[in-house]
Amino acid sequence: MHPEDLEAVEAQQTNLFENGHHVAEYRFRKADGVYCWVSDEQTLIKDQNGNPLEVIGTWSEVTARKTAEQAALQQSEQRLTDAIETISEGFSLYDAEDRLVLGNRKYTELFDFGEGPPAPGSTYEEIIRKAVAHGLVADANGREEGWIRQRLAEHRNPGESGLQRQADGRWLQISERRTETGGTVAVYSDLTEVKESEQRAAAANQLILQSLRYASRIQSAVLPARRELEALAADHFLIWEPRDIVGGDFFWFQPIGDGYAIMVGDCTGHGVPGAFMTLIAWGLLDRMLRSAPSDRPSEVLVGLHQGVQSLLGQDAMHGDTDDGLEAGICFINPRKKQMTFAGARFSLWRANQEGVIEIKGDRKGLGYRRYPPGTNFNDYSFPFDSRDSFYLTTDGLIDQIGGPRGRSFGKRRFQDLLRKLRDTPMREQEESLRTAFDRYQGEQHRRDDLTVLGFVPHS
Structure with missing residues (x-):
């Protein structure tokens, strides 16, 4: 027996006594010194008491078969090696x-x-x-x-x-x-190319973020300082959160003739496009407020509408852009205790002991092609006193999806919140509103920029 086969054959020999039958294949040296393959098939014969008597075995030379099997195995291994190398x-x-x-x-x-x-x-x-x-x-x-x-x-x-x-x-x-x-x-x-692409993308993203953060500082600098609102209102809160570092929401307060103006706007889009639109609106707004009658905030909306249309070439029937904004503006006369509101697809919310009401603006936007240059807006005037609180909010609050059913926050939920909070200081109202909004949003992504302005006018 070939020395390389001996140990394995001896180890398997016990199978004969355990199973009564055993087949072993190994290399055997013939008289001429050449090894051949044999199949050694053995059967155990027992007496009537089950004791082993003898072994009957047959030898068959299987060199041709084993050689063919080895050749097939080598061919298979070679194919596998060739495949792995490719x-x-x-x-x-x-x-x-x-x-x-x-x-x-x-x-x-x-x-x-x-x-x-x-x-x-x-x-x-x-x-x-x-x-x-x-x-x-x-x-x-x-x-x-x-x-x-x-x-x-x-x-x-x-x-x-x-x-x-x-x-x-x-x-x-x-x-x-x-x-x-x-x-x-x-x-x-x-994955070298993938990693290098990721690193290039991360570097580009970092550069974009740096630019956006710098743009955010510019946008914040252009907006009126919040401390100015403290001088104009007896109490107030302001939530201004762009969805993408910069955004299309803006707020404005400015002294006018015999009082002051408070405004919140929502420009087309968010992020960088929205921020560009706010720059256009601000440039026009300052000029409009300086020349508008102190009891006609609607004139400011008309000026914004015509100015945006003219700057963007949207005063013609056809063109590449159709951008604009929605806005609500209040002119407040503390001496007369009178407020005048005008809105372009924007509402003013009023809360007092009698409840919470929505004062709706006109269903017309500012700057869009579908509204002719001569579009007019309505003024709503009414008295107020120290028990009145007023709120302006963009649709980033109203349209936010959330809750167990995946529906929008909605006007009714906002109105119910104002009704519960109307007797609390504005700072507490802001905290409660933020908490309610965040809880409602849950795991949903932020859909839009968010701006909510609440204020109590000096009376």
């Missing part, structure tokens, strides 16, 4: 003792530090330690032993794919899994 990723197979069985050229190149690729039979720990010792793994620099322990643990108990940075700047994604025989198969994918 893939663009590194591929390796380790046996149950963690020794390298197979590694394609892409894989062996990763661990070639000038002495040739890792030899089959080398353990994974031997290979990885040599790679770290020769500085091939950038992630291991400065913490070699700790990194090796971590990598071996990941290799022996594979889970999620991991990233490894090489000394030559490449990024490798390592995906490992256990085989049914207890070995490990691994695929090494080169």
